Amino acid sequence: MYSLKRYDFQLPEELIAQEPVERRDHARLMVLRDKIEHRFFYELPEYLEKGDVLILNDTRVIKARVKGQKRTGGKVEILILEKIGEDFYRCLVKGKKIKEGTQLIFGNIQAKVIRKGQVCDIEFSRDIMDYARKKGEVPLPPYIKKKIDDEKYQTVFARKEGAVAAPTAGLHFTSQLLEKIKSMGVKIGYITLHVSYGTFKPVRSEDIRKHKMEEEYYIINEETAEMINTRSGKLFAVGTTVMRALESSAKNGKVYPSHGYTNIFIYPGYKFQAGVDALITNFHVPRSSLILLVTAFGGYERIMRGYRIAIEERYRFYSFGDAMLIFKTE
Numbered sequence: 001m002y003s004l005k006r007y008d009f010q011l012p013e014e015l016i017a018q019e020p021v022e023r024r025d026h027a028r029l030m031v032l033r034d035k036i037e038h039r040f041f042y043e044l045p046e047y048l049e050k051g052d053v054l055i056l057n058d059t060r061v062i063k064a065r066v067k068g069q070k071r072t073g074g075k076v077e078i079l080i081l082e083k084i085g086e087d088f089y090r091c092l093v094k095g096k097k098i099k100e101g102t103q104l105i106f107g108n109i110q111a112k113v114i115r116k117g118q119v120c121d122i123e124f125s126r127d128i129m130d131y132a133r134k135k136g137e138v139p140l141p142p143y144i145k146k147k148i149d150d151e152k153y154q155t156v157f158a159r160k161e162g163a164v165a166a167p168t169a170g171l172h173f174t175s176q177l178l179e180k181i182k183s184m185g186v187k188i189g190y191i192t193l194h195v196s197y198g199t200f201k202p203v204r205s206e207d208i209r210k211h212k213m214e215e216e217y218y219i220i221n222e223e224t225a226e227m228i229n230t231r232s233g234k235l236f237a238v239g240t241t242v243m244r245a246l247e248s249s250a251k252n253g254k255v256y257p258s259h260g261y262t263n264i265f266i267y268p269g270y271k272f273q274a275g276v277d278a279l280i281t282n283f284h285v286p287r288s289s290l291i292l293l294v295t296a297f298g299g300y301e302r303i304m305r306g307y308r309i310a311i312e313e314r315y316r317f318y319s320f321g322d323a324m325l326i327f328k329t330e
Contacts, residue, residue, distance in 0.1 A: 017320035028322040041172040050185030051233030057167040057241045058190040060158035063136030068106035087124045162194035168319045169239035189224040193241040215261040218245040225257040234277035250274035267292040279326045283317040298326040
């Protein structure tokens, strides 16, 4: 149960989606209930009813990848991870001979490496985010080789800047689809979880229980918590980020308003607390924390069978790929 090898599978490289479908809601949708159904995402409303609640993550991916140079002239590139103080940021740094005290230049902004490690703390002469919004790039996942318009890697409801990766299950929604869902009497609520670079880190421990998750900042406001707790229908979580945020602030089927950092790790054997009835998610990387969460929710045999069928049926995988709608087993 806890062996990482159980969560491995062979994925043909050509099934890794390099760009989104032309219309967001025309991705394919595999539905897992008592049987497997093959649908399209725009047919999602057929699985929703009046009184249901749909929860989305409204984080927005920042232009976190910024190119500059060392004062000595060498090229450097940073990936901004989070603000840790006035003009202080935690960053990944790519460049030669980076050490504590190394001085960097980004346009007319001076910077200095204060702490060097796998992640560096950097002090900037003024807020780097203003510069990043103009000159930076949205950091696409490493398996995306094509140049993509930044907005295609943002959900249509992205509002709060802070993520370095998109909550990809939400990419399938269009404004029109959301309006249709609302018109049915389904309530739509929002949480925020700023997806960190850790989402791309593979699980390396052969015993999955030894894996440690990166911290991510989340917010669940009172309105969303009340919407969930007073619903008359099912609770649908859009994405593993929504599931992690809800589970970080729930007990015995009740979700509490809160904010802070979470490193919650959900893997098979986990006892879910938030009362989620269905999870909408993409097809994930083998041996990842994401597939561990999905199998914890949907059941190992059921999910792995779904993945085998997805490969046979040529579903598209990962960030720009197709989606699954997984109803919780009774």
